Every structure is written in C-alpha cells, then in structure tokens.
Amino acid sequence: MSADNIVTETLMVQADEPMMDTFDLVFLLTAGVMAILYLYKETLFGNNKIVTPQQPISTPLPKPVTPPKKDRDFLKKMRETDKNVILFYGSQTGTAEDYASRLAKEGQQRFGLKTMTIDIEDCNMALLDKFPEDCIAFFLMATYGEGEPTDDAVDFWELITSDSPEFSDGAPIEDKPLSSFRYVVFALGNKTYEHFNAVGRTVDAKLTEFGATRIGERGEGDDDGSLEEDFLGWKEDMWKAVCEIMQVDQSGVEAGGHVAAYKISELDADDSEKVYYGEYNEHALMTNGIRPTYDAKNPYISPIVATRELFNPNLIDRNCIHMELDITGSGIDYETGDHVAVWPMNAEQNVERLLKILGLWEKRDTIITVESIDPSATKKYPFPVPTTYATIFRNYLDIHAPISRQSIATLANFAPTEEGKSKLSNLGSDKEVYRVEVSDAYLSLGELLESISPNGKPLDSVPLDFIIETLPRLQPRYYSISSSSKSTPKTIHITATVLSFNPTTTPHRKVYGLATNYLLQINRKLRNVHHPETLPSYSYSGPRNKYHDEGSNLIKLPIHVRHTNFKLPKNSKTPVVMVGPGTGVAPFRGFVIERTLSKAQGEEVGETILFFGCRRRDEDFLYENEFAELFATLGERGKLITAFSREQAHKVYVQHKLNENSSHLWNLIHNLGGYFYVCGDAKSMARDVNTSLIQIAQSCGGMDEVRATNYVKDLRSKGRYQEDVWS
Template identity: 50%
Template sequence: MAQLDTLDIIVLAALLVGTVAYFTKGTYWAVYADPYGNSLGSANGAAKAGKSRNILEKMEETDKNCVVFYGSQTGTAEDYASRLAKEGHARFGLNTMVADLEEYDFDNLDSFPEDKLAVFVLATYGEGEPTDNAVEFYEFIGSEDVSFADGGSADDKPLSKLHYVAFGLGNNTYEHYNSMVRNVDKYLTKLGASRLGTAGEGDDGAGTMEEDFLAWKEPMWAAVSEKMGLEEREAMYEPTLEINERPELSVEDDTVYLGEPNKNHLEGNQKGPFNANNPFIAPIVESAELFTSNDRNCLHMEISIAGSNLSYTTGDHIAIWPNNAGKEVDRVFKVLGMEDRRHTVIAVRGLDPTAKVPFPSPTTYDAAVRYHIEINAAVSRQLVSVIAQFAPNEEIKAEMVKLGSDKDYFREHVTERNLNLAQLLEINGKGQTWDKIPFSFLFETMVKLQPRYYSISSSSLVQKDKIAITAIVESIEKPGAPYALKGVTTNYLLALKQKQHGAPEPDPHGLNYAITGPRNKYDGIHVPVHVRHSNFKLPSDPSKPIIMVGPGTGVAPFRGFVQERAAQAQAGQSVGKTVLFFGCRKRSEDFMYADEWKQYQEALGDNFKMHTAFSRDGPKKVYVQHKLEEFGEEVNKLLEQKAYFYVCGDAAHMAREVNTLLGKIISQYRNVSETKGEEIVKAMRASNQYQEDVWS
C-alpha cells in the first residue's frame, strides 16, 4: 500500500469523517424532509416523516404481504421497485408496498413473517458503495456483530424465516460491479434468509439494464409463486392515485402549485436548508459558450449561491433541476387528446394508506408534466406492453403488444430510434389520440424528473459564493430516428444562456422552455440548484504533486483544481507539480479554456505542465492515454513522490483504459510484473491516492 505521511492521514481521516457524516445525513443532522419522495414511481408508498420506522407494523396495519425496498440515487432502482410492486399486485394478487430503505429500521427482520416477502432493489455507486438512502441498512446488515431484536448471533441464523428476492443495478465499467446486491445477498444468506430465484444484475454499462431486469423477473415470479402458492391472474390496472379535477380553482389561485417544488417556494419565500429535496433558486451571474461547432455547444456558467447558506469545496458537484421542453410537454397533451384540459387544476390523493402523493398538489396537469415527470426518457418495453391495454383500437393494441413482447422488434422500432413515450404513442397512434390512458397511470408509472449533476469547475478558495459549471449540450442525431434527441437539462441551460445574452424569446431548436419558471419566479435568469459534496479532493497540502487526466468535459473539476493551486502560488504558498492531461477533438475547435491555462501557467510557472491530445487534428487518433504513455517516466516518478492521481469524465472507456494503462506504466518503470503494477494501482485507489469522478 502506498505510504502516506501524517498530514495525509489527517486529511483522509477528515474525509472519512466527512463521508460518514454525509452518508448518515438525516441521522446525525437535520435534513429537510422530502414530502414527495424521490420518484413518481413511489406512488405505492413508504413511511412518512414522523411515522413508524417499524416495517412489520406498517405491513400489518396496511395489510401488506410484500414489501419492495429500494436503494436508489437517481431514481432507476426506485422505478424498478415500483414496477415490481405493481406487477406483483396486478398479476399475482400480492398486497405490495414500496419502501425507501432509509425510512425503516431493520433490527426486527428476524420476526419477518414466513408467509410474507421482502424484495431488495439496489443500485451500486462509487467504489462499490450504497446509495445515500441505503447506507444505514447496508452498514447494519453487513456488520460483523449485527444483532436483531430477539437476540442471537449470525451463527444462530436469525433470519431463517425471511424469504427475499434481490435485483441489483450496476455498470460493468466500474470496478465494483453490482457489489451492493452481491454483498447484501451474501449477508442475508449468511444470516439464514432464503432467496427466491436468482439475485438479478442489471448492467447499465452494456446498455442492457432493462432487458436484464425483464429476463430476471419471469423466473423470479415463478419461484415466488411456487413458494407462496400464488396463482397468476389477468393483469388489470388498479390506480393507487386518485386525480380530482377542481374546477373551482384556477391557475390564478395562489394555493395552486405551478411547478414550485414545495410550500415555501409556493409562498414566495424560499427557505433553507437547501438540499436534494429543496432547491435554491440561484441567479446565473455569467454564461458563455466555450465553443460552438457543428451544432455542438459547450457552456460555461457561473451560478451564485451567495446568501443561500449553501457552500461547496473544490471538487464537489452541483445539481441542476431542469424543466421539460415545451415542445415535448405539448406533445404529451396532444397525444392524450387533453390540450383543452392541460391547465385544469387537479388534486392528487393516494388511494392506498401507504401511497405517497408524488408532487405538491393542488397543481395542474401542465405543471405536473412540465416540472415533475421525466417525459423525454427512453421508454421501457414493460411500459409499452402495459400501456397496450389503453390503445385507441385493436390494431394499434396488437402492435403495442408485439413491441412489448418481442425484444428485437422493440429494439429496432423504439430503442434504436431514441423515442420517448409521447413520440412512440404519436407515431403508433397514426393520428388517433390515446384518451383512454388514465392520467394517474402516467403519474404512477413514469419516473420523476431528476436533477442532473455537474462537476464544479471553479475553486471554492477563489470564489466561495460562485459555482462554475462546464457542460456539453446534448444533441444526438441518429440515422432512422425521426427526432434529434435533445438533452433536457443542457438545452434548458442553453436557453437560459441565450436569454441572458439578450434573446427576447430564446428557443433553441424550437424547444420552448418555460425559462422564467412558475409564476416567473426564475426570471432574471435563475436556475434551481443544490450542492452535493464529493470525495474528489485536492490534497490538503498544496506542495504535494498532482496528476490530472480529464478529456472533454472531464476537464471541469481540473479547472477548479488548477485555479485553486494558481491562487495558492500567487499567495506565496509552496505548490507542488501540477500536471494536466487534457484531450479534445481539435485544437482550433473544442480546446476548452485555452487562454485561461496560460494565465495559470504564469502563476504556477514550471510547476504547471499541460499535455494535450487532439484526437482529430492528425491522421491518427491521439488520446490522453497516448500522452500518459509518452510521459510515463515522469508520471511514475511523480507517483513515487506520492503524487495524487485524478481521472474525470467518461466512465465507459477512457477511465477504464487509463486505469489499466497506469498499471502498465508502473510495471515498466518500476521493473515489476504487470500484475504487481495492477496491485499498486488498486492500493492507490484504496488509499485515495487515485481518485475518480466519472460518469457515462
């Protein structure tokens, strides 16, 4: 393992304390309770703030015999949990509920009745870590000295009555693939619980998450039916939410939510603490396009958090809360034949005692769709097969059933064409409206619109109240796809940038965003945000050398890192070697912050080295890996001086390849085997000398 000096140990200890504190938020410090849950899919419910944390009591009270727990960060696992709960009820008559892992205690699992079922749907993050809401559960169930209410140690198999089902969500490009479901399954088995069916694993990296889920669940249901003596019945849609139109109210009434995320926002006095459940409506103080080429736009924005009590440190993430493009919102109402009712006020109520109303109400159909539902996302094959029952006629129904049951046909006609639900319904409806789809069905089955994370590209030392982001505007044209895929958040940000630069009605690509927000509350160029702290951190001692690898938007946090070290050097501090490997397509096209690096160079002198890889400037592709190889000797030397090594950007290919290459560089220059080189890289990761901030 890499040797660390005392200062590093202090820094790591502080990081550890910070991490524990972060992951245990809600336990050790107050968190603004989320009144609407993470996802619309959670309509089946979970404990509300102040209610019992006893899951057995809750199931008993509400007459449930199946609980589907989820560990989810960005809503996918929660959506799958909700789908399993609905399917279990519709097809097998199970009385199901969905439960957020963070809302319950687990020391009474040893009394979980034998004739009931627990389902675990778990996503993995970081270095094989749980999602924020699963941290406590994971620590409890994996603890060496776990103990349950009725006493007894692990050797006594305290969970021998518990029957469970497990599915994991992961990405094979990460080193610790699906380790949450693998570990939880191992712990539960060790404690005597019996799994029904196999522990499923969905792979985002291979792009097969949905198909992995569908393939896993059929044999799982067979095993569950056999064990619990269930009979399959014809699946019927049974709403868990009730929508009542309220003609006595109108959008003029100040009690009606028009997209405001909660009551304080509705009443016009946003109040902290601002966090994942309560965004700060932040002014955008500056915005620019770093480059614009062939329809590719790269945005730089400066967002003020002054006066919000929000804080960040260099390397953190900011979450941007988007709203949907007007063009796609219009499509939803057109396809449902509801254009004339879209501004009708509705009250939404849970029909089941465990049901959660997924957004503030009363609201309007329009506000719910625009601000709360992920209407642009890819459509799942399962949703298509379920929605077939509401088709306008038998011919269209048959086509939807075919799409839902034939995975190759679905891939060719839906996935490959990047269709969202409304686009699919529009195309397959052939001019007919889908007015038989109950609105409650859409609210219950579609995922909640999620905030998107961005690596902060400024230094908190240099500008503590202003957060910079660097974002590529997503616009994907695919041969055969009827529409270009326009990223929700990045195109919204582009519209905000255009507005700030004087466009009276900014409307990139005719997307028509509601950029002034509900009741014009975001006017003056504001955007809802919150900050998420990360462990991607500079060494606390600036004299330590660092190596950064960040092609494309992966350079974002490194602008912050270099900005910080340049300021430290200017303040007379001793700053160590600062080496940046940056890659982009062409020097003249997408070389981000080309002029700024020169200023940092002046401040840092010879201590700053930038190695650039322009992939499309010459006859052969040149990537950051080529540059790492070329300067392998220097890289190894710095690592031997305990340089910190950072990678940011594309998780799927670049980050993996850099990891492998570093092992080879170490092997070559330290004259050790490649296996030893890999082990050294692993040890660097374990000691935080190697840090990643990657996404795909």
C-alpha cells in the first residue's frame, strides 16, 4: 500500500466521525506526513547510512535483470515461415549446432526442403503431439559428461524422461500421443565415457515409446574417433530416407557448391558505443546499473586475485597453472565439485594470420554487420553485431578448429590456382589424406589457406561469409573447480595443465591449447615472469579495456559456473575414495578441504582416501605441501596414496595402488557403504580404474567377472561411483 493511500484512508475515517479538536487534527496530519517521509526516505534523502570505522562502506548490489521471455512456440514459427523441416539441437561446444546448420542448408539447397534450425531450449517441447503430420523433426543431441544432457537440453531431457510428459496429457504410454510424429536423430558423444551417446539414444527410445516413427537409422558420432566421418557416413543414407518420406527428388543437386548464408555490410563509425568489441550480449553494453544474471549466455568478468605455477619452475616444457577468481558481488554461487567455464580469446598471431591471408588486415578495425540472408532464420545474427573484422576472429570464431572435410571440398571452388584446387579437392575427398594432413596435424584454417596461396598473396577469392558459416563459434572451456565453496564461497580456483605439443604428422610445427595457454600467459604477465618462448600472445585488455588496464596489475576473465552431480555424500561419516592423477586431483582438493572443515566444526568424518599420481615427486606433485597439512588435520581417518610413474624402472600408476590396497578399499565400499570417485583422463586412466575395481570385486568379493561388472555398474546407478572425466 502506498503512502498516498495511507493519507486517503485516514481522512476518510475522519469524515465519518464527529468533529475533532485542533490537537487531534495536527497529530493525525503529522503522522501521515511522517509515514510518507518514512516510505520515501531513500528517494528524498538518499541512502545516507552512518558507518562506524569497524563497518566497511559497501555499495548496494544492483538488482538482477531478467531478460524478456522468448516465444517458445516453434510450431507458430514454422507456420509463419512456411517450414516443413525443423532441426532441434542440444549443444555444449557448438558441434551439434554446426551439424544442424549444415543439414538445414543441405536440405534446402540440394532437395528443396524448407528448413529451420533452433536451439531446443528455445522451444516448448510439450507441443510435440501437435506437430504437423507432413513435417519432419531432426534431433541433434550431444551427451555431456557422464550421460548428462547439455545445458540447453536440460528442460527437454526432463520432459522426455518423465513418466507422464506434458504432451501426453497424463494419458498412458499405450495411447501413443506421438503416433503421427516423424523424426531423425543423430547422437554426438565419446566412446571413452561409460554412457556413450546416452542422451541421443534415450531421446530416440522415448520418442519411439510414445509412438513416434524414426526415419532412417539413428546416427551416432564418436568424438574420440572421427566424429566428422561418422556424420558424413550417416547423412547420405539418411537423406535418401527423408526424401522418400517427403516425396522430393532424391537426386537433388551436387553437394559442394556454396550459396551465401550471410550478408556482410561495412558501416560508418557513427556510434561506437553500440559496437561489440568482444562483448557477448547486449547486457555488456549497458551502463544503467542493472546487474544481469550471469550464466552460459552471459559470462561474468571476474578479477583474477591470485595465480601461480604448480610444476617445478625448472621444467621448461611443462606448466600447470593455479588461478583464483573473485566472484564477489556477481550473484554467482557454486558448490564443491562444480565446473567453471572460461571464455578464451584467440591468439593474436593466429588472428593476424587469418586477416592477412583473407586480405582484411588493412580493414581489421572497420565496423561491419553480419546478417542472415534467410529472413525466416531463427538466428538473425551469428554473433553480436555491429563489430569489426578483427573482433570476429579474436573473440567470436574458433579459428583454431580444424576445418571439416566437407567444407574443404567447397573451399576448393575458391582456390586461386589449379594446383591449390587439386590439393583441396584431394583433402576433401580422401578421408585418410584429410586425417593425416589436417585432423592429426591440427591444421588451422589460416595455415591451410596459406598453403594454397601463391607467394603468400591474400586470397581475395574466398568469401568471408563462407568463413563465418564454416568455422564454429568460439566456445568456453570447462574446468573442474579445485576449491571448496564452504571454505572460499566468493573465490573459484582453477587447476589447469597447459597444452602444447608438436604433432607427429608435422613435427616442425607447435600447436598450443587455446584456453590453457591464455591462462599461462596471463600468469606470466601478472607475475612479471620473462620466458624465452613468447608465443602465443593475447589482447589482454579485452573489449573496451574491461579485462585489463595497462596501468594496473589486475586482469579479469569472463566465466560462468556449470553445476554438476559430482558431489560428496551428504553424510560426512560416509567413507570416500578418490582417484585423481594429474589435474584430475582438482575437484578432490575441494573435497578434502571440505572434509577437513567438517572435522574442524566437530562433525564426525568418515575415512578419506586420495589416490594421486604424477611423473615425479620433485616435478609435478600438485599441492604437495597443502595436502600434507590437510591430511595431517584429518589424522588417522585420512590417507594420501601416491604413484610416481617415472621414479622407478617400471611405471606405477594409480590403478596399481588401488590393487595394492584392495582389501581395505573393498571394506570401505562394500561393507561401509563408501563412495568412489574418479577424475581425469577418460581414455585410459578411467577405464583402467574401472577394470581395477571390477577385479577387486572378484578377488575380495568372491564374484565372477559378470557379477563383479554388474556390481560396479550398480554402484554407478546408485551414485556411489562417480566420474568427472575428459578425453
């Protein structure tokens, strides 16, 4: 109720009562005025709190702003734009989105289908039962982590896996609410994970269960093998099946030609405040004091408050960085075991290479806009615009990513010489040659273009819209948080090994990991460390000097937090066994800190065992002194077991140490209900650890191999065997 209403109600009561004396009238009027002053005190007088010397002055946080809700009725969009094929994608790194865009364009250009692509989180999927019978839906679904949906597919996952999805209106499955729904599915995943392509497979099974009809075979791509080849090998037969259902000419037109998808216009620099120089959305350009919500689409620019090298400084070719990020005032919360995403930028050497080979170096700061030519496109702009040529290659496109074989075949049309055209055509048609010279060599687009340029001259014949359409968007890189939210709730710690190597196919070249080398160079800059290797270098200042001002010793990183299910048991008495060699120890540092805090607070803490492995104690033993103190605090209930692989003639790994302690581990897990955690390399370590646990179940539990394997699988299903692994 407003102050105006308070005064009005007071006077109305007075009108119905006998006449009062002057004192009463003055008293009531004074009370009304005081009420107004109280309610509007901050507006009239400002927030002038008296602060004692012990109470620091703090600026109140602006209220978060919630972006307006999107219209999620995808059927309405299909009707308005006259589409008969919709391609839904659930993508974490951008690959599923890229494949959806490629299929949409191919379906339109080769077969005359009327296609549209859309992020599945922007759709109300409860409308599936109303999907037109003469239309087809594609699902390109990536699996993240241990069988989890990507961030943008969480809502759809919960819908499709529920016992009574909204589109069924509570009807039993037997009623087949999706009996007229036809779909295509391609699953993206990694075979090194336990739940390979779990999301795509489950979506396929659930749609069928509700009566839908799949067209063609389900496609499955393995990122640990050759995802691109899996995709290319699947789609031709898929198109034949789709064309038959849609009754279109299956011959289509020859694949490989290029039709522009984007219109690029150069602009006058009349309003630089509205130009994006690396910002990710409109919130970053706002100056109205409203704090947005920080998430996967709007990162927080976090100050780096500490950084250090974790490996022995005498190692000249190996680095591991510890970095601490301040999230005070951001509204971001994290839990121990979560992931932090770092939004990197491309190295300046690679930005310059691509700008020069495309003949754009002299115009690098020219302001441009890039807009979809298709007026019905769900994404009108591929990235924030207006922007500049340099910004596109520095902040918005992943110029390090190897170009696909299909795109190289198209690129051959723009080769300036017959020799260059022949080379690209061969790379685009021969998958073995492509694997050796592009994929295994980690050859970037800039390097590939330089290889076909006569005398290093710019390739003016290559259209920029093709480059924009071909290269994936620059995506954040995810790291297991190595701090405890209970210990440092306003600081996030990262532990990252720096990636750089010489490919076996091209040993004369050195390839640098994108985000980890960015972190390494920031570490060196902040600590004023001079190193003989100066590459790669980065534009540390960021857009409008928001990341770094040369006059200060402060650098910021754009980040967001991804919540995971990788968590300690709620009961601190439960024993935990953790296996984390190398930087796989990152989340377990947070776990051990948290267990130590629980003990300090008087809680009973169950046995806490950490298996850690590295090459040598004196080279890469991460957090050695810190772990010594933590486990000393845990006392007899804590134990750190190490494996140094190169300190003896035969290599010793964490799985060997597991076998050495098999009886004790079996007692903790089987008899005491302990939890088992693994973090690190999925391709070999995690598999070997899983095998070791099966062997322990056989030797200590008296099980045969089948029963032991099922026992370990049961631990996983109950959440007592958890993995946070990567390939």
